[in-house]
Amino acid sequence: MGKLNAPVDKLPRKNLTVFFLIDTSGSMAGGKISSLNVAIRDTLPMLEQISSENTDTEIKIAALQFASGCDWMYPRPLPVEDFEWNDLEATGLTSLGAAYQELQKKLSQTSGFMQEANASCAPVMILFSDGVPTDDAKHDLDHLKENNWYKAAIKIAVAIGDDTNKDVLKEFANNNGEAVLTVHNINDLKKMIYLVSVTASQVASKGVSIGLDAPESRQEEVMQDIKKAIKKDSSLTKVDVGADVEDNKGSDDWTNW
Amino acid sequence: MIGLTGNNSSVRTVFNKSVRGASHIASEKPCQDYSISYDECGITIAVVCDGHGGNTYFRSDIGAKIAAEITLDQLRGFAQSIPSEMFLNKDFSITAKPKRNPFIDSDGKRVRFEDLNETQQRYALQTKAYIKSEELCKEQQVCIEELLNNIYTEWCHQIRTHEKAHPFNKREKEVLHGLGIEKAYGCTLLAFLKTKDYWLSFHIGDGTILSCDKQLSWEKIVPEDCTCFLNYTTSLCDNNPLPEFRYAFNGKGSFPIAVMLCSDGVDGSLRTIENLQDFYEQIIGLFLDGDNIENELGSYFPTLSETGNKDDISIAGYIDLESMELGSLRRIIELKRKNREVQNEYRSRKSEISSISDKIDNLKIKYDRLKDLRFDKQTELEELKQGVERKEQELADINKSVSSIKDEIENLRMILNEKNKELEDWKFTIKNEMAETEAELKNTNNTDEATSSFDYIEC
Numbered sequence: 001m002g003k004l005n006a007p008v009d010k011l012p013r014k015n016l017t018v019f020f021l022i023d024t025s026g027s028m029a030g031g032k033i034s035s036l037n038v039a040i041r042d043t044l045p046m047l048e049q050i051s052s053e054n055t056d057t058e059i060k061i062a063a064l065q066f067a068s069g070c071d072w073m074y075p076r077p078l079p080v081e082d083f084e085w086n087d088l089e090a091t092g093l094t095s096l097g098a099a100y101q102e103l104q105k106k107l108s109q110t111s112g113f114m115q116e117a118n119a120s121c122a123p124v125m126i127l128f129s130d131g132v133p134t135d136d137a138k139h140d141l142d143h144l145k146e147n148n149w150y151k152a153a154i155k156i157a158v159a160i161g162d163d164t165n166k167d168v169l170k171e172f173a174n175n176n177g178e179a180v181l182t183v184h185n186i187n188d189l190k191k192m193i194y195l196v197s198v199t200a201s202q203v204a205s206k207g208v209s210i211g212l213d214a215p216e217s218r219q220e221e222v223m224q225d226i227k228k229a230i231k232k233d234s235s236l237t238k239v240d241v242g243a244d245v246e247d248n249k250g251s252d253d254w255t256n257w
Numbered sequence: 258m259i260g261l262t263g264n265n266s267s268v269r270t271v272f273n274k275s276v277r278g279a280s281h282i283a284s285e286k287p288c289q290d291y292s293i294s295y296d297e298c299g300i301t302i303a304v305v306c307d308g309h310g311g312n313t314y315f316r317s318d319i320g321a322k323i324a325a326e327i328t329l330d331q332l333r334g335f336a337q338s339i340p341s342e343m344f345l346n347k348d349f350s351i352t353a354k355p356k357r358n359p360f361i362d363s364d365g366k367r368v369r370f371e372d373l374n375e376t377q378q379r380y381a382l383q384t385k386a387y388i389k390s391e392e393l394c395k396e397q398q399v400c401i402e403e404l405l406n407n408i409y410t411e412w413c414h415q416i417r418t419h420e421k422a423h424p425f426n427k428r429e430k431e432v433l434h435g436l437g438i439e440k441a442y443g444c445t446l447l448a449f450l451k452t453k454d455y456w457l458s459f460h461i462g463d464g465t466i467l468s469c470d471k472q473l474s475w476e477k478i479v480p481e482d483c484t485c486f487l488n489y490t491t492s493l494c495d496n497n498p499l500p501e502f503r504y505a506f507n508g509k510g511s512f513p514i515a516v517m518l519c520s521d522g523v524d525g526s527l528r529t530i531e532n533l534q535d536f537y538e539q540i541i542g543l544f545l546d547g548d549n550i551e552n553e554l555g556s557y558f559p560t561l562s563e564t565g566n567k568d569d570i571s572i573a574g575y576i577d578l579e580s581m582e583l584g585s586l587r588r589i590i591e592l593k594r595k596n597r598e599v600q601n602e603y604r605s606r607k608s609e610i611s612s613i614s615d616k617i618d619n620l621k622i623k624y625d626r627l628k629d630l631r632f633d634k635q636t637e638l639e640e641l642k643q644g645v646e647r648k649e650q651e652l653a654d655i656n657k658s659v660s661s662i663k664d665e666i667e668n669l670r671m672i673l674n675e676k677n678k679e680l681e682d683w684k685f686t687i688k689n690e691m692a693e694t695e696a697e698l699k700n701t702n703n704t705d706e707a708t709s710s711f712d713y714i715e716c
Contacts, residue, residue, distance in 0.1 A: 002556040003548060004556075
């Protein structure tokens with residue numbers, strides 16, 4: 001037994017905040033929003049397990065819904081074990097720009113959700129949408145892009161059905177078309193919510209440093225893992241991986257619930 | 258390694274240690290950190306290099322070793338060839354050169370500091386600090402930038418030589434996506450040089466360089482670079498890395514008693530600057546006790562990596578207690594340790610209180626939400642109850658009607674029975690009467706009429 005000792009075990013673990021950004025506009029009503037509610041609720045226990053098994057990182061959850069305005073489910077990110085999912089209802093417009101503005105406000109150490117960088121992992125941001133923004137989302141995203149937390153975040157977008165503007169989602173995901181997944185039915189939506197949330201959280205909780213202009217990013221690492229998982233699962237053949245992939249266009253079926 | 262037990266006016270030490278991180282042991286990757294320390298002929302040098310962990314940097318362990326060894330050679334040569342007068346009575350530090358004007362937005366419009374977000378404000382402050390420093394000690398800046406250029410040029414040369422001797426295979430070329438070979442060897446660099454007249458330190462990338470004075474007051478001697486954020490770091494393998502170096506020197510005779518350089522495996526695992534300082538003071542304590550620092554670090558670092566961020570861990574440093582009264586130093590260390598214990602306990606209690614407060618706040622939210630839900634349900638229940646009452650009333654009314662009709666039916670049945678009975682009695686009576694009448698009529702010979710009347714009654 002050596003003489004050195006650091007009170008690491010007494011310290012709070014690093015925070016990994018998983019942001020769920022959820023379109024709750026009217027078009028999400030019915031099977032889409034109800035399956036999303038069930039899927040995220042079902043995913044939380046797995047995230048809780050990842051968090052409890054990691055000595056260095058604690059997963060916290062923040063959920064922002066946007067429709068005619070936007071609202072956080074809770075006023076601050078909660079440890080995943082304390083997070084109770086409240087079912088969302090869908091009605092109104094698609095104010096994605098308002099959601100970007102709100103996210104920008106909270107991605108701050110002094111006046112938002114974030115803690116000092118040494119005590120944090122790069123956050124995970126997962127955007128779910130089935131439509132087209134009804135406000136000036138591009139302008140608000142340009143501002144958000146100046147935020148270091150956003151820049152460092154692992155960002156994945158899930159397009160729910162053919163009516164989604166995938167270019168908007170691609171721009172959210174660092175203009176990385178690979179990080180846009182399109183689902184066409186409720187079962188795939190449920191599976192992808194689980195897969196994306198769990199994989200991104202696993203990768204984000206690893207402490208690997210990379211260069212500023214790295215050709216590969218944590219986001220790409222996540223996408224590689226997701227693509228492998230999709231390939232392995234024969235029931236996920238109707239998921240389109242990539243903003244430009246439209247192999248399953250026209251196969252939307254949101255009734256099987 | 259030399260330890261101290263009392264007043265000593267001649268002892269100092271340098272040390273370094275690098276160990277493979279828990280995640281690299283698990284994935285069978287090599288240790289991508291490298292560290293060196295040197296102390297001869299009045300020249301003290303400590304260097305740490307941290308090879309990047311992403312897939313692109315598949316030779317970052319070699320890049321880190323090459324960078325550290327070149328830096329040692331270059332610093333030794335620098336200390337020997339550059340006259341000390343260059344730095345005498347001067348004190349200077351400069352951060353990384355800004356790459357853009359933080360006060361001009363993406364649309365080319367001027368923006369005020371107050372309108373910038375937190376990230377932009379940090380960058381703006383860093384830019385201001387750079388501009389302020391840029392005008393000072395220009396001759397020394399040129400001299401140090403030449404040193405950095407030499408290190409970088411030699412690093413590029415040696416990694417190219419290495420690549421020629423060990424060409425990339427097809428898969429490695431694919432991973433590089435056609436980028437320069439520097440990417441494969443990418444690493445950070447932290448260095449410290451001390452001569453009898455001055456000290457010089459420079460840094461590119463993440464990790465931390467801390468120094469402490471006789472009061473064990475710790476500070477970052479090289480300015481920070483806010484572009485090194487979370488797991489993103491500047492690097493020797495960046496497209497133009499020289500402006501990304503930040504550095505400092507001091508030739509005013511103000512020498513720290515200890516300087517520690519560490520990779521992000523150390524500061525990332527210890528998480529707070531207070532813990533890092535505590536850890537460094539433990540190292541100074543080991544030195545005072547005459548322990549072998551490198552052995553102690555070697556046995557402790559695997560545990561630190563395992564419980565921490567699982568990254569490779571490197572440290573290099575020097576401790577110089579020449580001018581220190583050792584008893585006093587022990588007392589200061591002990592006092593600071595106790596103070597930190599109190600601080601940690603305070604933070605722990607505050608954290609517990611804050612956690613409970615957070616839970617109360619969250620429960621309040623749930624409470625309010627449930628209260629609203631309860632109100633809605635109560636309203637719904639009231640409406641349902643009123644509905645039930647209405648239905649019960651309707652049912653009672655119907656029951657009453659049913660009962661009344663049933664009674665009426667019974668009454669009518671009774672009446673019907675009576676009437677039937679009366680009819681039978683009447684028929685019987687009439688029959689008798691008619692029979693009597695008929696008999697009378699027979700007697701009076703009016704047979705046809707009497708028979709007809711009798712038939713009508715029978716029907």
